[in-house]
Amino acid sequence: MRIPTSNKRKRTGHLSESGSRTEPIQEVERVSKIYEGIRVLEISDEKGMYCGKLLAQAGMEVIKIESPEGDPMRLCPPFAGGIKDRERSIFWLCNNAGKKSVTLDITSSEGQETFRKLAKTADVVLETLEPGKMAEYGLSYEDLTKENAGLVMCSITNFGQDGPYAHWNASSEMIPFAIAGNMGESGKPGFNYEPLSFGRNVIYNGTCVYAATAILAGLRKAKLTGEGTYIDAAVIEACGLWKNESTANPQRFPYLPDRRKAGSNGPFPPDGLYQCSDGSAYVVGMARWSDLCDWCIEKGVDVGEFGNPEYRVAENDNPHVVAHGDEIRALLSQVTVQYTKKELYEEGIRRHIPVVPMNSPQEVCEEPHYQEREYFVELEHPVAGKAMYPGAPAKLTRTPMDVTGVAPLLGADNEAILGNL
Amino acid sequence: MEKKKTALPLEGILIIDNSWVIAGPHGTRMLSDLGATVIRIESSKKRDNIRFDHTRLGVKNAFEEGGWVFQENNRDALGLQLNMKSEKGKAIYHKLVEIGDVVVSNVTPKAVRSMGIDFESLSKINPRIVTINASGLGDYGCKKDTMIFAAALNCITGLSYTVGYEGEQGFGLAVSTADNIGGAMIAFSILEALEARDRTGEGQFIDLSEAENMLGVTGATLLEWGYNQSQTGPVGDHQYYGWCCPHNAYPSAGPDQWIAISCGSDEEYRNLLKIAAGEVPELQEERFGTYEGRKANEKELDALVSRFTAKHNNRVLTQKLQEAGVSAAPVNRAFEMLADEHLNARGYWQPANLPVTDPRQPDFLISADVPKTIPREERHFRPAPTLGQDNEYILKELLHLTDEEIREAQEDGAFI
Numbered sequence: 001m002r003i004p005t006s007n008k009r010k011r012t013g014h015l016s017e018s019g020s021r022t023e024p025i026q027e028v029e030r031v032s033k034i035y036e037g038i039r040v041l042e043i044s045d046e047k048g049m050y051c052g053k054l055l056a057q058a059g060m061e062v063i064k065i066e067s068p069e070g071d072p073m074r075l076c077p078p079f080a081g082g083i084k085d086r087e088r089s090i091f092w093l094c095n096n097a098g099k100k101s102v103t104l105d106i107t108s109s110e111g112q113e114t115f116r117k118l119a120k121t122a123d124v125v126l127e128t129l130e131p132g133k134m135a136e137y138g139l140s141y142e143d144l145t146k147e148n149a150g151l152v153m154c155s156i157t158n159f160g161q162d163g164p165y166a167h168w169n170a171s172s173e174m175i176p177f178a179i180a181g182n183m184g185e186s187g188k189p190g191f192n193y194e195p196l197s198f199g200r201n202v203i204y205n206g207t208c209v210y211a212a213t214a215i216l217a218g219l220r221k222a223k224l225t226g227e228g229t230y231i232d233a234a235v236i237e238a239c240g241l242w243k244n245e246s247t248a249n250p251q252r253f254p255y256l257p258d259r260r261k262a263g264s265n266g267p268f269p270p271d272g273l274y275q276c277s278d279g280s281a282y283v284v285g286m287a288r289w290s291d292l293c294d295w296c297i298e299k300g301v302d303v304g305e306f307g308n309p310e311y312r313v314a315e316n317d318n319p320h321v322v323a324h325g326d327e328i329r330a331l332l333s334q335v336t337v338q339y340t341k342k343e344l345y346e347e348g349i350r351r352h353i354p355v356v357p358m359n360s361p362q363e364v365c366e367e368p369h370y371q372e373r374e375y376f377v378e379l380e381h382p383v384a385g386k387a388m389y390p391g392a393p394a395k396l397t398r399t400p401m402d403v404t405g406v407a408p409l410l411g412a413d414n415e416a417i418l419g420n421l
Numbered sequence: 422m423e424k425k426k427t428a429l430p431l432e433g434i435l436i437i438d439n440s441w442v443i444a445g446p447h448g449t450r451m452l453s454d455l456g457a458t459v460i461r462i463e464s465s466k467k468r469d470n471i472r473f474d475h476t477r478l479g480v481k482n483a484f485e486e487g488g489w490v491f492q493e494n495n496r497d498a499l500g501l502q503l504n505m506k507s508e509k510g511k512a513i514y515h516k517l518v519e520i521g522d523v524v525v526s527n528v529t530p531k532a533v534r535s536m537g538i539d540f541e542s543l544s545k546i547n548p549r550i551v552t553i554n555a556s557g558l559g560d561y562g563c564k565k566d567t568m569i570f571a572a573a574l575n576c577i578t579g580l581s582y583t584v585g586y587e588g589e590q591g592f593g594l595a596v597s598t599a600d601n602i603g604g605a606m607i608a609f610s611i612l613e614a615l616e617a618r619d620r621t622g623e624g625q626f627i628d629l630s631e632a633e634n635m636l637g638v639t640g641a642t643l644l645e646w647g648y649n650q651s652q653t654g655p656v657g658d659h660q661y662y663g664w665c666c667p668h669n670a671y672p673s674a675g676p677d678q679w680i681a682i683s684c685g686s687d688e689e690y691r692n693l694l695k696i697a698a699g700e701v702p703e704l705q706e707e708r709f710g711t712y713e714g715r716k717a718n719e720k721e722l723d724a725l726v727s728r729f730t731a732k733h734n735n736r737v738l739t740q741k742l743q744e745a746g747v748s749a750a751p752v753n754r755a756f757e758m759l760a761d762e763h764l765n766a767r768g769y770w771q772p773a774n775l776p777v778t779d780p781r782q783p784d785f786l787i788s789a790d791v792p793k794t795i796p797r798e799e800r801h802f803r804p805a806p807t808l809g810q811d812n813e814y815i816l817k818e819l820l821h822l823t824d825e826e827i828r829e830a831q832e833d834g835a836f837i
Contacts, residue, residue: 237791364643
């Protein structure tokens, strides 16, 4: 359980004003010490794992509290090497990297007593149980702050701690997402296609970034005032914020919104997804028809009347372009098929037109840009083995955050942590 | 302006906000909810083009007041109209940097430098300043000049590859998720840098690649490639990580009405049977009794569940299923969220307090702070600023400029 490369990495200075890369200016620790000594207790299923991971990446000690049998998500497929094993679930390994593991039966009075003792040593408690469960165990915010006034406690639940749906069943992130009005605007138009949700824990992980932010703020408040903070993070409220200006905007009512207009095409033509010779690419074409039109002409496409000045007015909702969106998209698609998606991407950068390839996970992992930025980090897990892991979500140039290690074996830290109580 | 917030963690922190559209303003909105003062900088030459959206079609002052997304992300911000290209305008900006804590932008690396808001320049004025630029792909690396917005961000990060219908190419969702989560990460990393500053006395530059932020969120998909060199395209609304089956959106009574249903255990499936088996007895077949059996026959199971749901109103059925112990929800359109009883009971919707310029929209609502850390009754949001709404307060009260200095700057074109 170590980072096999040196735990120091050369960090390069950001670009100088002339735009050329400066020489490496300093060697710094991979992970800063600004949150060293901050202890987080995490009782969390898939709703809060990524929150704990972010805190670990910021340098905190994150202790995952698991039942003696282990977190059920440890058995979530697929598995590293295809071997079913509680130390090999890729989903689990990814979202728990850098944490410690302590096993504790939180439903027993003995386990609750141990947790209470642990909570006295902690700065943050992160939990994702059903509202009211922690109170039932005698571990509510009120209970725990009696002996640790500055505690930050964050509960991540589907619907929040109160309100009519607080105790609704939601075995999946799709349930709050459906009510939040995002799903109903997504998917292909037409009644034959079901509305679409994100899968793969994107909704929970996205919510975690909001929760983690509130936790950092709570720690700041505790430092300044000695007071604790309780954070009620509701998934429905976080994903409810993910709305854009035209396609998924609740206030557009009473102007009836277009049903799932954007799926593969953006809000304003010729924005959208286009076929290339070897895949597809997204052209952020709104308000850019004039430049795209020139590109069409250069590539031998007959643009006809669509080359006229009224079509070239650079406004998102230029009524001429909007009215002929499908025809204009058809013209542009005659250009895009002449390129591979990589060529189209590079040509877009050259022309200052935002065009990006539709990448598969493989293509993301192999993209030289991320390699230059040392985004992926090779880690070796004692059971699952070596792999390139996603790294830190932001580069703080003086106090970097980074992945601090692999996910813990079940109960790996029982002795070290419980022995010291 | 009257201070409305007390005992919030970022009380006294001044954010100079050069950002625009969604990601940047969404991040500074979170910091504002945590007590920071946010000064939003625009000029008539460089207005935030998201001020206008279709919520305000036909409204006379639509661009001035701003549409819904602008209101959502800029409520409580102070508006400074400043032309940073003029000499005096730049000098005023530098005065702000002297007293400020954080400078936020979300433009390309090149634009950061041409605007003169790069860390090298600003730290000479105030070594404690924290600067952040949230560009699409980050401040260095061979593709750093990529211009990018939300839907495109989903494509380049591989997120869209996984979202779509089974057997088809993925295409992603229309919602601005990547920009919003990028905004939350802006707030997270600023808090981290402020903590570092408390310890070291120094500011720093945060190089936030919105793409890398999303790669963290979708990390398991990438690690699947890392460990197994495998990747899986869209699976529709079926669940990929976990044991929920059935797990889909099913048609309900009425045109284009849907209900989301998920069964995460055999028990939850048996609860579904209590409601549905009377009408569709095939659901009780033995092969559907276990997760493995349901997953192996998922398409047939979906067809049977659809046969059941199609006859029912999605809201009535949701209630029935929830009472029986089944995860279910109506698939709302975005506007239906406004009337949702749960969100309203929690105080999620707050009045935007806009001047009533559009009789068709008497109740323009915006969202409260997320996540919730203080009682929402204590929140009183000021509408997002019109262009230059707070110039006088900022120039006189914060920067202590004299009338003479303001007049000279005016003549220099600093406030156009």
